[in-house]
Amino acid sequence: MYGKEITKVFDEKGIKIWDTVRIEKSGIYYEGIVMPRTEAGDENTLVVKQKDGYNIGIGIKGAKIEKIASSGQKPEPTLPKKRVSPGLSKVSLLYTGGTIGNKVDYKTGGVYALTKPEELLDEVPELAGIANIDPQKISSVASEDMTSSNWAKIASEAARALNSGSKGIIVTIGTDTMHYAAAALSFMLEGLTGPVVLTGAQRSSDRGSSDAFQNLICSAHIAAKSDIAEVGICMHSTSSDGKCSFIRGTKVRKMHTSRRDAFKPVNSKPIAHVDVNGEIQYGSGYSRTGGSSKVEARTGFDEKVALIKAYPGSDPGIIDYYTGKDYKGIIIEGTGLGHVPNFTEDRAKSWLPEVTDAINSGVIVGMTSQCLYGRVNPNVYRTLRMLSAAGVVYCEDMLPEVAYVKLGWLLGNFKADIAKEKLNKNLAGEITGRTLYEEFTD
Amino acid sequence: MYGKEITKVFDEKGIKIWDTVRIEKSGIYYEGIVMPRTEAGDENTLVVKQKDGYNIGIGIKGAKIEKIASSGQKPEPTLPKKRVSPGLSKVSLLYTGGTIGNKVDYKTGGVYALTKPEELLDEVPELAGIANIDPQKISSVASEDMTSSNWAKIASEAARALNSGSKGIIVTIGTDTMHYAAAALSFMLEGLTGPVVLTGAQRSSDRGSSDAFQNLICSAHIAAKSDIAEVGICMHSTSSDGKCSFIRGTKVRKMHTSRRDAFKPVNSKPIAHVDVNGEIQYGSGYSRTGGSSKVEARTGFDEKVALIKAYPGSDPGIIDYYTGKDYKGIIIEGTGLGHVPNFTEDRAKSWLPEVTDAINSGVIVGMTSQCLYGRVNPNVYRTLRMLSAAGVVYCEDMLPEVAYVKLGWLLGNFKADIAKEKLNKNLAGEITGRTLYEEFTD
Known part of the structure; x- marks a missing residue:
């Protein structure tokens, strides 16, 4: 009340x-x-x-x-008339859950998730003027509850829709783990014939300040009209209305709990900016449509992969914990250029022995940086060289979350030796080619 | 070669x-x-x-x-003449290790750490014109190897020096975990009579592009001349030379692996900007000198505290692992507003039961956000309210690393019930008072 x-x-x-x-x-x-x-x-x-x-x-x-x-009665929702405009492209909207589909339950005052994706379209009549939207409910899962099996389902449906005549895909999804999903779809979908646009809302669509409408409209423009053949996230560029950024799915991260412009490119620039009127400004160096005629979804994912953080006083026993549970891969969020505590006064806090043991028992260990921006580099300091010599894979400028998703995907689809080899080779834009020298002499 | x-x-x-x-x-x-x-x-x-x-x-x-x-011989280092200029303030320089003190070993070509902090002063003759610098070697520890006992030693020495006539303190320290140390000193030092300025270098001082000189000069200006009575980090404001930012020790994070302007304020603005000529531009709302005449160092720290990350597919068994090792505190880096997986398809991946068990056995569990920017909020969604009801302490806009350091410090100095109570109350600028409503209607 x-x-x-x-x-x-x-x-x-x-x-x-x-x-x-x-x-x-x-x-x-x-x-x-x-x-x-x-x-x-x-x-x-x-x-x-x-x-x-x-x-x-x-x-x-x-x-x-x-x-x-006076009314005193809740107005009945008007479901949209199904109509197909001959001049417009077909775009599939895959509804998975999240704040963008939340509405207030007028009986209880609580927030509930929409049961029909059509209700979402009803809220944004502009969409019908941009594309023939084909809505489909994949799931009704909150962002924090998403798992690799949810991602696999989205990937399969996106591939199916693209192979059945859709120009592009919109995936509405919760924002908390949207960037994990974007990375997963980036690796899972091969030979894209059009854009796969993940979008959502930081505030639900029945709130005055909701970002849902603009995000959906901009996503529809990218999905229906762009020549991009990549997976990315399309959300507000700034905290003001007007523009959205379309950011590569392997180079994006939720960087604010609540702002509308929470999603930022990391070690990258947006693939495009798009405004609500459909004007698209392209960046450079993205994959274009026309290179492929059929999309494949390779949706394997090995859940026996962990993402852990190294910090002062951190306990290297955590590595043993995971190897004891038969984990096959561990991504470390190290400090700076990819460090872990090693020559600590208290030798029980030294990570190198545990890391070496894990690698010797066949676990793939990847190193990223908790700085998020920049690039790990095993060549500068002694401990880094020791870790590298022990077999730690330095993951260049890959985000920790992306490295985690990538390693799970690699181990779900390839033998361990191939997975290890591919971990720090670029597959889907997750590693960029800036050289060490450039990095250091900015 | x-x-x-x-x-x-x-x-x-x-x-x-x-x-x-x-x-x-x-x-x-x-x-x-x-x-x-x-x-x-x-x-x-x-x-x-x-x-x-x-x-x-x-x-x-x-x-x-x-x-x-021709020479063919390494020139002898010229140690600075000890001189005291009567018009200048005394500033203690506590040397702890890190890149700023690294030099090339001319015999082996390897990087080695300075043995005498005087060598560092020798490299920056300008310092003698800013303050009477009193150098002191505390340790020679690489940043990734720093632990709470190193922080305690720095805090004790800083308190001693301030209580013995130093106007301010410069702490030279490795950059990787500098922000953890800055947070620790912020909590450990009470009743500050002057600024405690942490600084370092992203590139060692014998490199052409080193940031060491400017960082030291700007730090000396802050330490000798400012009216600030806080702990903070003083490093390059931008990737160009000219200015440094002095950022509160509880609101700062290393956000780039290698850039000179790697340290950024998070949910905050710098306390001051300072240029190499000593011009200081103050921000608003910092603690000023004059409020205290004696500094106390409260250096207890309980190492039985962990920092863990929640993500799609993450294993809640990690909570059991730590409680099994008698940990007393756990800080979770949740997603978005402070989520963990809960209503996952695979119930074994649901965190709420493990979190509840840990809290019931007396472990303090604090929630932060891996977004880094913004504020956690347990009032928006059902899972959040359930976590909050179970006793999880939502840590407002505190950084995960700061919450980890704070909880270790609290448990090292207070009884558990007091520690829990203080965790989400502001003690050293780590929590700012922006209200929920403001946060949501930016």
């Missing part, structure tokens, strides 16, 4: 949820249906659904509210 | 290491003593020590080299 101030106005004017009201604030008029307060919404911000279907949040302070019509 | 091209010129002109040469390149003349190639140095970049004591690296391509004088 709304807070005291709004409740007071409601009581005075006899306004109820679902009534139609007119609001004046700072000389601007708004008209719409009073929506229930969302669970995470501010208690002093009134949310109304405007005639164009969009919700808007208006701070109560300084706002004048008049009731126009 | 240098590469083919330089070796060829050396052979032609009879030039040996330690000879004095004159070099012309692009119309500019350089003169100095030929230095051995550093281990990590480029093989085509000739390094000469100029008369002013600074080394410069010159790419061989297009350079004309003439020998001026």
Whole structure:
């Protein structure tokens, strides 16, 4: 329920949820249906659904509210008419769950996930003017609960849709682990014939400040009209509305808990920028359509891979823990250029013996940097050379999360020796070719 | 040794290491003593020590080299004359190890650590004009090998020096874990009477592109002249020379493996900017000198604390591993607003049962976000509320590394119930007071 101030106005004017009201604030008029307060919404911000279907949040302070019509009943959702515009490309929208599909349950006030992806399309009527969207529900999984089997399902469906005439794919997915999924799809999908665009929302679509609409519209433009044949994430470029970035799936990371522009390219630049009107500005060096006529989905994934962090005082016994559970691969987030504690005063905190044992027992150990930006390099310091000599694979400028996903995918599809060999070779844009010398003399 | 091209010129002109040469390149003349190639140095970049004591690296391509004088012998280092300028403040320089103190061993070509901090001062004659620097060697530990006992030693010495008349402290330290150390000192030092400035170098001081000199000079300005009474890191603001940022010790992170401007404030702004001429531009909201007359070092630290990352497919058994080893605290780097896998298809991958067991057995579990930027928030989604209800402490906008250091420090100095209570209360600027509502409506 709304807070005291709004409740007071409601009581005075006899306004109820679902009534139609007119609001004046700072000389601007708004008209719409009073929506229930969302669970995470501010208690002093009134949310109304405007005639164009969009919700808007208006701070109560300084706002004048008049009731126009009573309703007292939740309006029935109008499902979109199925229509196919002959001039537009077909785009498959794979709905998997996440905030973009969350709505408030008007009975309980809680957030619930949409059951039909069509409801999402209903919220964004502009989409019908960009492409013939073919919605399909893959799952209804929260981002933190996504696993490799969810990624495999998305990859298979994306391949199937592209091979059945879709120009491009939109995947709506929760943002928390969207970049893990983007990396997985980047490795799983081979011979792409069009763009695979992951998108979502940092705020659910019934909130005034939701980013869902712009993200969907921009994603549709990329999916329907671009010549890109890559997997990437399409979300807000800045915290203001207007533009989205399309960032390569292996070079992107969620870098903010809540901002709309949370997704940033790391050691990379966006493949493209796109605005809500469909204007696409391309960057350089991306894979273009036309190189392939059939998409293959190679969806194997070995779950016996771990991602661990090395830090002052960290316990190298964690390596033994995983080898004891028959893990086949470990990615370390080292410090700086790819360090782990080694010549510590307390020798029990030295990682090199455990790392060496693991490698000797056949475990693949990859090194990345918790700095995130930059490149690991085993050639500068003694401990680094020792780790490298022991067989640690230095993963260049690959993100830790991407290295984790890559190693799981490699071990799920190739023999261990091939997997090890491929780990620090570029397969899907995850490693870029900047040389050591350039890196050091910026 | 240098590469083919330089070796060829050396052979032609009879030039040996330690000879004095004159070099012309692009119309500019350089003169100095030929230095051995550093281990990590480029093989085509000739390094000469100029008369002013600074080394410069010159790419061989297009350079004309003439020998001026033979030497063939390593020049003796000239240790600085001990001098005290009456008008200048006393600043203690605590030398702990790291790249800033690395030099090339001219016999072996390997990198070695300085044995005397005076050698470092010798390299930067400007320091004597800024403060009466009192150098002291605390340790010679590489950054990745630093532990809480090293931090405790630095804290004790810093307190002692401040209580014995030093205006401020410079701590030279390796960059890889500098931000962990800065957080530790921020908690360990109470009642600061002056600035404690951590600094270091991304490239060692005998390299042409070294950032050591500027970082030391700017740190000396902050330590000697500012009215700041906080622990912070003073390193390059940008990849160009000229300015350094002084960033609060609890709000800073190494964000690049090799760039000079690797240290960035997270969820914060720098306390100050300072240029090599000593001009200090202050930000807002820092602790000023004058509030205290005596510094206390509370250096306890409980090593039975772990920092772990949650990600798709991650194994919650890792919690059992640590509780089985009698760990008292665990900081989780969750996804997004502070999530862990919970309602996964494979229930063995659900973290909530293990987290609940750990908390029930007395372990303190803190939640941070691997996004790094932003703030965790247990009020938005169901799983978050369940974790919070189970007793997980949501650590606001604290960095994961800072939360780890803080929990180790808390458990080393307070009873568990007090430690838990203090974990998400601001003690040293690690939590900022931006409200949830602001965060969501940027």
